[in-house]
Amino acid sequence: MKLKDLGEFNFINRINRTIKLSGQVIKGIGDDAAVLKYTKDKYLLFTTDMLVEGKHFHKCDKAGLVGAKALSCNVSDIAAMGGVPKFAVCSVGFPGSLDLKYADELYGGIKKIAQRFEVDLVGGDTVGSGKIVINIALIGEVEKENLTLRSGAKENDVIFVTGNIGGSIKLRHLNFTPRLKEARFLVKNFKVNSMIDVSDALLADLGHILKESNKGAAIFEKTIPVSKYATGFDSAVRDGEDFELVFTLSERYADRLEDTWPFRTRLSKIGRVLNGREGFSLVKKSGKSEKIKPAGFTHF
Amino acid sequence: MKLKDLGEFNFINRINRTIKLSGQVIKGIGDDAAVLKYTKDKYLLFTTDMLVEGKHFHKCDKAGLVGAKALSCNVSDIAAMGGVPKFAVCSVGFPGSLDLKYADELYGGIKKIAQRFEVDLVGGDTVGSGKIVINIALIGEVEKENLTLRSGAKENDVIFVTGNIGGSIKLRHLNFTPRLKEARFLVKNFKVNSMIDVSDALLADLGHILKESNKGAAIFEKTIPVSKYATGFDSAVRDGEDFELVFTLSERYADRLEDTWPFRTRLSKIGRVLNGREGFSLVKKSGKSEKIKPAGFTHF
Numbered sequence: 001m002k003l004k005d006l007g008e009f010n011f012i013n014r015i016n017r018t019i020k021l022s023g024q025v026i027k028g029i030g031d032d033a034a035v036l037k038y039t040k041d042k043y044l045l046f047t048t049d050m051l052v053e054g055k056h057f058h059k060c061d062k063a064g065l066v067g068a069k070a071l072s073c074n075v076s077d078i079a080a081m082g083g084v085p086k087f088a089v090c091s092v093g094f095p096g097s098l099d100l101k102y103a104d105e106l107y108g109g110i111k112k113i114a115q116r117f118e119v120d121l122v123g124g125d126t127v128g129s130g131k132i133v134i135n136i137a138l139i140g141e142v143e144k145e146n147l148t149l150r151s152g153a154k155e156n157d158v159i160f161v162t163g164n165i166g167g168s169i170k171l172r173h174l175n176f177t178p179r180l181k182e183a184r185f186l187v188k189n190f191k192v193n194s195m196i197d198v199s200d201a202l203l204a205d206l207g208h209i210l211k212e213s214n215k216g217a218a219i220f221e222k223t224i225p226v227s228k229y230a231t232g233f234d235s236a237v238r239d240g241e242d243f244e245l246v247f248t249l250s251e252r253y254a255d256r257l258e259d260t261w262p263f264r265t266r267l268s269k270i271g272r273v274l275n276g277r278e279g280f281s282l283v284k285k286s287g288k289s290e291k292i293k294p295a296g297f298t299h300f
Numbered sequence: 301m302k303l304k305d306l307g308e309f310n311f312i313n314r315i316n317r318t319i320k321l322s323g324q325v326i327k328g329i330g331d332d333a334a335v336l337k338y339t340k341d342k343y344l345l346f347t348t349d350m351l352v353e354g355k356h357f358h359k360c361d362k363a364g365l366v367g368a369k370a371l372s373c374n375v376s377d378i379a380a381m382g383g384v385p386k387f388a389v390c391s392v393g394f395p396g397s398l399d400l401k402y403a404d405e406l407y408g409g410i411k412k413i414a415q416r417f418e419v420d421l422v423g424g425d426t427v428g429s430g431k432i433v434i435n436i437a438l439i440g441e442v443e444k445e446n447l448t449l450r451s452g453a454k455e456n457d458v459i460f461v462t463g464n465i466g467g468s469i470k471l472r473h474l475n476f477t478p479r480l481k482e483a484r485f486l487v488k489n490f491k492v493n494s495m496i497d498v499s500d501a502l503l504a505d506l507g508h509i510l511k512e513s514n515k516g517a518a519i520f521e522k523t524i525p526v527s528k529y530a531t532g533f534d535s536a537v538r539d540g541e542d543f544e545l546v547f548t549l550s551e552r553y554a555d556r557l558e559d560t561w562p563f564r565t566r567l568s569k570i571g572r573v574l575n576g577r578e579g580f581s582l583v584k585k586s587g588k589s590e591k592i593k594p595a596g597f598t599h600f
Binding site for chain 2: 003019021028039044046047055056087091094096101115118131
């Protein structure tokens with residue numbers, strides 16, 4: 001059997017099933033970042049992302065944007081847990097024949113994001129590789145009361161999404177702002193029950209929340225903020241790498257959130273969490289409801 | 301200018317020069333692991349290593365050994381700081397056409413080492429890639445009094461190395477035991493002034509200690525424990541990936557260390573730390589002394 005026949009998520013589940021963890025791990029594989037015991041008031045967060053030339057970016061893309069993306073997608077993971085990023089280590093595989101200018105620009109992009117989000121770049125590894133590969137691992141921290149998992153969605157929660165969805169392939173997947181300040185505003189001022197960042201696709205990532213929370217949901221086509229760069233609604237909700245936040249909170253906070261939202265970043269109420277038995281459905285503009293089988297970007 | 305013309309170490313220095321760090325970082329780039337503020341009594345350690353097919357291993361190598369190496373070389377880095385490993389995240393790039401059996405065995409190798417050294421595997425990333433790439437990032441911790449840097453070597457320190465050196469290319473680079481228990485014995489029972497693991501090469505890595513400590517050294521060919529797998533003395537001290545420990549401590553502890561060393565792992569006294577002005581020299585079996593220009597495995 002080949003990896004691609006099993007699929008990425010099945011493969012990860014297969015690995016995860018056989019891993020035993022110590023009592024120091026609050027949450028291992030299966031959220032945007034791992035959650036680890038730390039101090040009396042805080043948890044440590046730990047996440048990693050790998051970008052491969054030809055898959056996540058192309059040689060013709062600007063090196064500075066590629067570097068920025070490598071750190072930004074990790075910052076987005078920490079944000080989606082409600083935390084703040086702190087320390088990063090960065091491994092890069094480069095062909096020896098690569099122009100020094102490209103390598104400098106790539107690290108320049110990483111450093112720019114590090115500075116902007118106050119991340120210390122504390123180490124790394126530099127190796128030879130035919131194709132360019134970048135892996136960043138990021139440590140963050142979160143106050144215990146602000147930790148937000150995928151698994152906390154409650155029946156009747158309102159589902160929100162930040163920004164616009166879809167069309168990220170037209171540059172934005174390389175040039176996005178991780179929603180760190182938005183996430184911190186949310187967890188410090190509201191009781192956010194569940195949160196995830198849109199890396200796989202809106203439907204897939206909301207699907208992760210519903211699966212981990214054992215809930216269903218109804219979302220409404222007319223309320224979903226489709227980007228002007230998307231080629232259509234169907235692709236917008238099924239394409240990956242928007243790096244927006246999807247989160248749920250109790251209905252009684254929803255209005256206050258909309259009233260007090262201080263950012264230019266768009267905020268959209270797109271649906272409601274339902275009982276698990278009701279499944280996951282999309283109400284089309286026509287009023288017709290269709291069952292959703294979550295699907296998104298898969299790596300094999 | 302191409303990367304290979306600048307060379308790996310010059311490139312890393314070039315990057316490092318422009319990085320500004322916060323007060324939470326005790327030691328950033330330039331040791332076996334980063335050292336970060338943590339609790340009253342302990343520091344956090346953070347390291348990462350990337351392995352690329354065709355560079356660090358070949359497709360024909362046993363997948364279980366490749367996985368084991370990916371985690372072991374990180375454990376070796378934490379050991380060389382005097383610490384203990386705690387939490388790992390693992391990114392893997394795989395071709396979709398790869399046999400599931402290979403992927404299972406690779407993760408099996410990682411899990412075996414994780415279990416042996418009590419490391420929690422808490423997350424990761426799985427992506428598509430033409431060549432297999434594995435990156436592991438590892439968090440460790442160390443009691444403040446046991447932290448051992450490269451930069452602490454003192455004049456007249458005795459230089460020790462564990463195990464045998466050279467010939468790792470004949471399998472041992474894929475099948476070695478990180479010297480964690482030896483390192484912990486050392487830091488708990490002795491005042492170790494400096495320590496590093498032999499990843500680049502004995503001369504190169506001892507050279508890192510001397511450079512960071514602003515010291516010179518004399519080492520003696522006849523005392524260096526050359527492996528039976530090495531093709532000769534010169535290659536043994538210049539080849540990489542032995543993953544043994546090189547460390548220095550005051551002469552007054554040297555005899556007690558040799559007398560109380562409880563392990564089957566060989567322990568060899570190979571030389572002495574000198575004043576920086578005296579340079580780094582190798583005393584040959586003939587009695588002739590030659591200046592050493594540290595050199596080792598370079599990745600470009």
